Amino acid sequence: MHSKVFKMETSNDEMERRLYSHDMAPLPKEMDLLFKTMPDSVARPQYTQDVVQLVMKAISKNKPIVPRGAGSWGLGGSTPVKGGTSIDMTGMNKIIAIDPENLIVTVQPGITWKALDEALAAKGLFLPCYPSSAPSATLGGWISTGGTGIGAFKYGTAGNIIRDLEVVLPTGEVVHTGDKYVPQNGGGPNLNWFFVGAEGTMGIVTEVTFSVLPRPEEFRVVSYSFDNFAMFQPALKKLVRSGARPMHIMFGDRLHFDYLRAIGKHAPDVGCMITMALDGSKASVDMEEKIIDDIMTAAGASKLPKETAEHEWSERSYEFRVRELGVGAIPGEILVPIDRMNVVLEGMNKLIKQMKMNAPLIGTVADQNTVMYMPYYLTDEHKLVASTAAMGFAKRLGDLAFENGGRPVGLGIFFAGNLAKYRGKDGARMIRRMKDLLDPYGIMNPGKMVETGTRLGISLPGWFMNFGMWAMGSVKRVLPRDRIGEKELGKLKK
Ligand SMILES: Cc1cc2nc3c(=O)[nH]c(=O)nc-3n(C[C@H](O)[C@H](O)[C@H](O)COP(=O)(O)OP(=O)(O)OC[C@H]3O[C@@H](n4cnc5c(N)ncnc54)[C@H](O)[C@@H]3O)c2cc1C
16 A cells, blocks of 8 residues: 555536536436535545545545546446545556566556556556446446456456455455455455445445456457347357357447448448457467358358458447437446347347337347347437436336346446345345445445435435336337437438
8 A cells, every 4th residue: 555645636616526426427407306416526536545534534524435437337336426525536547566477467446448458568468358448447447337348258357357456445444355466265255356346335446456468479350240130149159159269249230330320430331240359379369260250151140351340349449439429329238148138139129119219239248158238329318308218218128138137237326226136135135234334434435336315315215216217218108209310320321
């Protein structure tokens, strides 16, 4: 832990506080009736000791603190619901140590993935997994949202690659959850995993140590198209049973690429596109490409030119370019078992039709059992009806995932009611007890994860939130059709 004495940057400026009153998905101003999203102040710590100081101050003043990375999550994890101090972690962005001998790196959590990747590349190292929001997202935010992303199919997600976290607990104590050099086996419960997906409610991550890889001899990207996305399922079932193990598999449907073409971007005219990244020795990559070619073409896919694949890879961090239309693109995110992916696809298309929306589909293959679907809904998120209706869509999409053995991703401000669905009633109670134990003063990002807290001092029960969101979905069904982007799509067809 650093013990340097310094002057921490803090601000009470209204404009600045406003910037911290939402994340990637702004909330309509009417939500202020329920939630105090505007923080009272913003602080930018640089060292662990600053964070300890902020926690002690929050305890003494009995005021919330809300950790924040880049605010690139869309579920409001870093948006206050009861005011307090927003703790902007992006100033804690230093690389503490790179150990190429042991393939281990230790960093402060506010560094972006892109900055870290560049520093690692200079030392011949390679990130096993990072989010497609790498240009802006921080490591701390990624870990706290249960991070997954590029590389997860082969190398696993946040919990798999972390060796150790330094965490400032809501009491001001500083703990290490693992060990820098050896994995967390057989020494009591794995505390690294406890903070993965904790959404900033259990403590503030102030240092991260994780495993990296040597840069591979060969890195290659291949893309295939099908007439429709449903044709991918049988191929994927074969692929996960084959000797091929791409580091990443991502896809987009026809509407996604149509929108890109409609706004003048370079994108293929295809029923859907599946793109895979292969890494390893040249011989192993050649072999994997051959296996994948055989599986995909047998299932009816066409292999796309190398340039198309490479262009798609270069665009992997810019999935929501359609925002250039001047609209919001609110993603829904669900995890679905591979054997249910076509059933869910059908249900999702029905839902999108019923709710009179335009929702292109993008996603990834999360691991050998699971697919992540991320349909995004085009809307004007500043308008109350449009954005509440979008929440109605996310709720019904989540229900569809639950019905098929999957689940929605993340709890954020509105989905704390799902905790009991994930963990069962007793499991949710256990997490609530752990929260009470770790955060006895209730200062650490309160009103989330174990409850839907409001500025009024009462928590909204899970059933109420679920009913409310279901009702919003019903409102959306009777509203006129959303026409955002249709004019541009119409021009494309001419
Ligand atoms: C285009 C796009 C692509 C995306 N792709 C992916 C993807 O591939 N994989 C993926 O997992 N997500 C993805 N996301 C979602 C989002 O970018 C990630 O969750 C991201 O890692 C969040 O990081 P952040 O720094 O923006 O965190 P924020 O949004 O600021 O915070 C997220 C949560 O983490 C908490 N938090 C932040 N820092 C800390 C800390 N140091 N200690 C404790 N809690 C903290 C906050 O309180 C909040 O609850 C994507 C988003 C976009 C917009």
